[in-house]
Amino acid sequence: MRKAEVAENLNRVRERVVTSCAACGRDPGGVTLLAVSKTRPAGDLRAAYAAGQRYFGENYLQEALAKQAELEDLDICWHFIGPLQSNKTRAVAEQFHWLHSVERLKIAQRLSAQRPADMPPLNICLQVNIDDEESKSGLAPAGIPELAAAVAGLPNLKLRGLMAIPAPRDTVEEQRRPFAQLANLLQRLRAQLPDQPLDTLSMGMSGDMEVAIECGATIVRIGTDIFGRRETKID
Numbered sequence: 001m002r003k004a005e006v007a008e009n010l011n012r013v014r015e016r017v018v019t020s021c022a023a024c025g026r027d028p029g030g031v032t033l034l035a036v037s038k039t040r041p042a043g044d045l046r047a048a049y050a051a052g053q054r055y056f057g058e059n060y061l062q063e064a065l066a067k068q069a070e071l072e073d074l075d076i077c078w079h080f081i082g083p084l085q086s087n088k089t090r091a092v093a094e095q096f097h098w099l100h101s102v103e104r105l106k107i108a109q110r111l112s113a114q115r116p117a118d119m120p121p122l123n124i125c126l127q128v129n130i131d132d133e134e135s136k137s138g139l140a141p142a143g144i145p146e147l148a149a150a151v152a153g154l155p156n157l158k159l160r161g162l163m164a165i166p167a168p169r170d171t172v173e174e175q176r177r178p179f180a181q182l183a184n185l186l187q188r189l190r191a192q193l194p195d196q197p198l199d200t201l202s203m204g205m206s207g208d209m210e211v212a213i214e215c216g217a218t219i220v221r222i223g224t225d226i227f228g229r230r231e232t233k234i235d
């Protein structure tokens with residue numbers, strides 16, 4: 001993708017964040033824009049970086065590691081947002097700042113054990129299957145309090161909040177429901193674990209960013225509207 005095009009798209013998305021925040025009385029500084037760069041070549045990330053973007057989200061480990069090597073000279077905050085198998089935790093523990101997709105205690109235990117001692121704790125979001133349907137990823141809301149309590153006890157992880165990928169809905173009203181549920185679940189976790197830095201709601205993508213912000217998103221994960229449509233449809 002052309003460098004100027006990435007910068008223009010990025011600016012348009014930033015304006016949408018500001019407009020959405022204004023519409024619901026939020027401070028735009030409270031919403032972090034995560035550029036989801038899966039399937040994109042390193043050059044596209046470099047273009048976004050040159051336009052001021054610092055937070056990047058990747059879904060596939062091998063692909064992410066290759067880009068990290070190519071972009072070693074940049075001061076990027078790397079978020080892993082895809083499914084993670086337990087035999088691949090070490091690279092995430094060593095190479096990333098955030099992981100949004102924890103849904104099992106075993107994964108969290110491995111990450112904590114593998115996090116290098118000279119690095120700050122790995123920031124963690126628990127992925128919630130908020131639609132409670134066939135969706136393969138995420139833990140059902142009912143299981144979240146127990147997982148959160150266990151993760152909070154791991155020394156090299158920092159439990160920051162919740163992530164979800166709700167199914168697309170036909171109307172704004174319907175789209176609001178899963179986001180509001182996720183926000184509500186985070187509220188309850190805060191009451192349950194008052195000592196934890198539970199400040200993060202990772203929700204909202206290109207198609208539903210505005211509603212997510214209205215419902216309290218603190219990280220929006222935007223791919224298509226920054227980098228264009230992905231040729232290979234992998235989610």
Ligand SMILES: *Cc1c(COP(=O)(O)O)cnc(C)c1O
Pocket residue numbers: 036038059081082165205206207221222223224225235
């Ligand atoms: C691909 C992906 C996104 C970005 O989706 P777009 O619709 O392209 O903005 C966000 N979150 C996750 C977990 C993804 O896999």
